[in-house]
Amino acid sequence: MAKNRRANAVVFGFDFQVNAAIVLMLENIEDLKSLRLEGNYEDIELELVNNQYILAQAKAVERASSDFNNVRANLKKSLISLSEGQIKVDVRNLVLITNSPNPLKEDASVGIFIGDAHRDFLSLPISSQQLIGKYIKDIKQPLNLKKFMIQTLPFETDNELERYKIVRRYIDDFVGDLNLNISGLGKKLMNIWQNEVFVNGSKKDPDIKLYKADIVWPIMVIATDVERCDDRFADQFDLSTYDEIVQQYKAIIDSHCERCEFFTKVLSDYNSYTCEKKPSEKPRAFAMEKWETYLPEFNIGIIEAETLQGIIQIILYTIVRNRITIGRIKKGVKL
Amino acid sequence: MIIKSIRLKEGLFERIFVFSKSVNLIHSSKNSCGKTTLLRFILYTLGYNIPNTKKIKFKNCEAELILECETVGEVMIFRNNETAVEVSIKGEKQTFILPEQQNDLHRMIFGTENLDILNNLLGAFYVDQEKGWTLLNRGVVIGSIRFNIEELIRGLSGIDCTDLIQKESQFSKALKKYRQMFSISQYRESLEADSGNLGTENYEEETNAFEGQLLISQRSYKAELKRIDRTLSANKRFKKYVEDMKLFVEAPDGSTFPVTENNIVGLKDIVDLLVAKRKRVLSDYATVSRQLELLQKEKDKEFEQIAFFKTATQMEVFDRRIFNIPMNQVAIKKEITRLEKERKKIRDDISTKTKKNNSVVSTISKTIVKYLTELGLGDKDTIPMGYLFTSNLKELSGAIMHKTVFAFRLAYIIAIENVLKIKLPIILDSPSGKEVDKENIELMMELLKRDFPDHQLIIASIFTYDFDIVNTIEIKERLIETNVL
Numbered sequence: 001m002a003k004n005r006r007a008n009a010v011v012f013g014f015d016f017q018v019n020a021a022i023v024l025m026l027e028n029i030e031d032l033k034s035l036r037l038e039g040n041y042e043d044i045e046l047e048l049v050n051n052q053y054i055l056a057q058a059k060a061v062e063r064a065s066s067d068f069n070n071v072r073a074n075l076k077k078s079l080i081s082l083s084e085g086q087i088k089v090d091v092r093n094l095v096l097i098t099n100s101p102n103p104l105k106e107d108a109s110v111g112i113f114i115g116d117a118h119r120d121f122l123s124l125p126i127s128s129q130q131l132i133g134k135y136i137k138d139i140k141q142p143l144n145l146k147k148f149m150i151q152t153l154p155f156e157t158d159n160e161l162e163r164y165k166i167v168r169r170y171i172d173d174f175v176g177d178l179n180l181n182i183s184g185l186g187k188k189l190m191n192i193w194q195n196e197v198f199v200n201g202s203k204k205d206p207d208i209k210l211y212k213a214d215i216v217w218p219i220m221v222i223a224t225d226v227e228r229c230d231d232r233f234a235d236q237f238d239l240s241t242y243d244e245i246v247q248q249y250k251a252i253i254d255s256h257c258e259r260c261e262f263f264t265k266v267l268s269d270y271n272s273y274t275c276e277k278k279p280s281e282k283p284r285a286f287a288m289e290k291w292e293t294y295l296p297e298f299n300i301g302i303i304e305a306e307t308l309q310g311i312i313q314i315i316l317y318t319i320v321r322n323r324i325t326i327g328r329i330k331k332g333v334k335l
Numbered sequence: 336m337i338i339k340s341i342r343l344k345e346g347l348f349e350r351i352f353v354f355s356k357s358v359n360l361i362h363s364s365k366n367s368c369g370k371t372t373l374l375r376f377i378l379y380t381l382g383y384n385i386p387n388t389k390k391i392k393f394k395n396c397e398a399e400l401i402l403e404c405e406t407v408g409e410v411m412i413f414r415n416n417e418t419a420v421e422v423s424i425k426g427e428k429q430t431f432i433l434p435e436q437q438n439d440l441h442r443m444i445f446g447t448e449n450l451d452i453l454n455n456l457l458g459a460f461y462v463d464q465e466k467g468w469t470l471l472n473r474g475v476v477i478g479s480i481r482f483n484i485e486e487l488i489r490g491l492s493g494i495d496c497t498d499l500i501q502k503e504s505q506f507s508k509a510l511k512k513y514r515q516m517f518s519i520s521q522y523r524e525s526l527e528a529d530s531g532n533l534g535t536e537n538y539e540e541e542t543n544a545f546e547g548q549l550l551i552s553q554r555s556y557k558a559e560l561k562r563i564d565r566t567l568s569a570n571k572r573f574k575k576y577v578e579d580m581k582l583f584v585e586a587p588d589g590s591t592f593p594v595t596e597n598n599i600v601g602l603k604d605i606v607d608l609l610v611a612k613r614k615r616v617l618s619d620y621a622t623v624s625r626q627l628e629l630l631q632k633e634k635d636k637e638f639e640q641i642a643f644f645k646t647a648t649q650m651e652v653f654d655r656r657i658f659n660i661p662m663n664q665v666a667i668k669k670e671i672t673r674l675e676k677e678r679k680k681i682r683d684d685i686s687t688k689t690k691k692n693n694s695v696v697s698t699i700s701k702t703i704v705k706y707l708t709e710l711g712l713g714d715k716d717t718i719p720m721g722y723l724f725t726s727n728l729k730e731l732s733g734a735i736m737h738k739t740v741f742a743f744r745l746a747y748i749i750a751i752e753n754v755l756k757i758k759l760p761i762i763l764d765s766p767s768g769k770e771v772d773k774e775n776i777e778l779m780m781e782l783l784k785r786d787f788p789d790h791q792l793i794i795a796s797i798f799t800y801d802f803d804i805v806n807t808i809e810i811k812e813r814l815i816e817t818n819v820l
Contacts, residue, residue: 217608217611258563258566264601330604
């Protein structure tokens with residue numbers, strides 16, 4: 001049993017580390033260059049575009065809201081480890097990220113870490129500062145306390161809804177910031193990122209990093225999926241017809257949207273297309289008006305004229321929409 | 336064909352039996368001395384698959400048979416194992432692998448290539464003590480060797496029914512399967528009635544459905560991967576094409592710059608998007624493949640009955656499996672009836688083709704009527720012409736059966752002689768059956784003396800028979816009794 005408990009605690013700890021990395025990554029997405037778990041310098045390493053690093057120590061306690069036995073030992077270990085990391089690279093921030101709501105085990109600070117807190121050293125109560133000061137006293141080259149921060153991330157129980165609720169909120173906020181109105185995107189992204197970061201952490205070579213593009217492009221794959229019909233387009237298109245066409249001709253639609261010879265032509269036509277409608281309505285108007293121009297390009301065999309019209313309109317709209325969506329996301333995350 | 340001698344050797348014991356070309360009586364005053372064994376040794380050395388008798392294992396013995404054949408003259412056949420015989424003709428030796436080359440051997444000895452004849456010769460000239468005296472026109476000659484009158488007649492009259500026979504055999508196979516299915520369906524029904532609920536009736540269905548879904552997903556991911564790869568290649572070609580053109584573009588401000596992949600709007604993005612998409616689909620494909628592999632392993636394990644219901648006995652597992660096979664008893668029964676009808680029709684066709692306007696049939700029938708009349712079993716008015724093909728053996732009992740069998744066999748031998756021009760030996764094991772009195776035996780022997788004087792006759796019996804010259808081979812305590820040392 002003891003062995004089992006230990007094994008579970010290790011898995012729990014790694015799961016926290018993965019999710020803490022996702023949170024830190026999203027908080028710093030604009031400046032992020034790459035992410036590495038279990039790297040050369042720390043539990044979590046975020047390399048920024050200016051070549052500085054954010055180093056984080058992740059400390060998880062299984063029964064976080066009631067068990068504070070090891071929190072001070074965790075704090076001490078983290079301070080030592082972060083001090084060592086700071087010597088090796090140019091650091092912007094040094095973070096202790098934990099799921100304990102009382103990481104210093106003292107009455108003075110117990111209230112300030114409820115929820116997801118971000119407390120830099122100077123914002124801590126004096127008693128907390130003194131406690132930290134006591135721990136770093138014996139370290140030869142102690143960490144720069146101005147760069148130090150204690151961050152809490154509620155993460156408890158075996159119920160996934162509860163355990164990941166704050167991580168989900170971070171992701172949803174991020175998606176919201178990108179102005180992507182896609183249902184279920186948050187959950188999908190969480191699964192993808194958890195998987196990606198986990199795999200990255202399990203690789204022995206610390207030089208294998210997860211780059212910003214690796215993290216961001218999955219969003220674009222979901223956001224540009226033709227199976228999802230935009231509300232704006234749905235106003236014009238019967239949704240069941242849309243679904244039927246996409247189900248049956250998805251490969252054809254995708255191939256046209258992704259082949260340069262075709263989409264560059266469409267983008268060029270769209271660029272020179274003018275209409276009196278609002279800019280947000282221009283893609284739909286373009287697809288509805290210009291589809292006949294592309295008829296000679298389609299030789300799908302025996303197909304109803306109406307269906308062929310639908311296919312071409314969906315393709316034209318999707319090409320333009322994807323261009324806009326990709327542009328918006330890249331801008332949002334500074335890719 | 337004359338059997339001249341046979342030399343038998345078992346371990347240190349050896350004996351040579353010499354036969355005359357007319358009447359030979361293998362005689363012993365007691366039973367179980369080896370008379371039947373000697374007859375069977377002759378047939379065994381001729382290449383037939385003959386069962387041992389209790390006392391001697393053929394495969395442990397050496398047998399050397401010397402024959403005089405109408406076809407090739409003197410033949411020496413040597414056999415000391417179950418799988419081959421060595422044949423010497425005029426000093427030339429040849430080995431025949433058995434049973435594969437049995438027909439080749441017999442083709443040489445009996446002078447015909449017709450398998451319908453070769454397969455039915457033994458049933459004509461040999462009457463076994465156990466099965467022989469009840470074998471009239473269809474059935475077991477000895478061991479696994481069978482006799483079929485229709486087949487022999489087809490052979491003798493050169494009728495080819497191969498297609499029909501193949502069809503008949505297909506129907507028979509199908510019928511056998513359907514009958515087994517029917518018994519399983521009955522068993523299944525009894526399970527349903529007994530157990531009410533076997534608990535896991537849907538388990539296999541569910542697993543199969545899940546496997547089906549996974550396979551569909553796997554196929555669709557694979558297709559998507561291929562599509563993405565094709566698109567990536569097409570884009571690569573496009574990129575190269577544009578780069579090779581070395582185009583320069585003038586911007587509105589008058590500056591010029593070359594067209595590269597980086598400034599074609601959307602090109603780099605679409606490549607990145609495709610790469611990300613590919614990664615995603617590949618990951619989904621790997622997940623599904625892993626799930627399928629696990630499921631397959633689970634199914635294999637279940638198949639080997641290692642992990643499936645750890646507490647279940649083999650019988651319970653079997654019952655569950657049977658229970659989960661959907662079977663429609665009525666439909667199976669219908670199919671059986673249909674197949675039976677079809678098969679009967681084909682059998683009738685074969686029979687009609689065999690019997691219609693066939694001179695061999697009428698010759699054999701006439702001979703049978705003649706001999707049965709002489710043996711006091713009726714006359715041409717009471718014995719119908721089609722009696723040759725009778726399957727009603729119930730009414731034949733005791734001596735009547737014995738004499739009828741004798742008449743039929745003699746008729747076959749005459750018919751074979753007419754076609755092949757060979758005189759088969761007549762080998763009778765214990766012709767004096769329990770129910771046959773001396774008078775009847777004499778009648779039978781008289782027929783042999785009168786009509787088959789040129790055929791070699793080999794009789795094994797504890798009795799003696801009234802022939803002018805008889806070569807008696809006496810067996811005392813055991814068949815092979817001379818010590819060669």
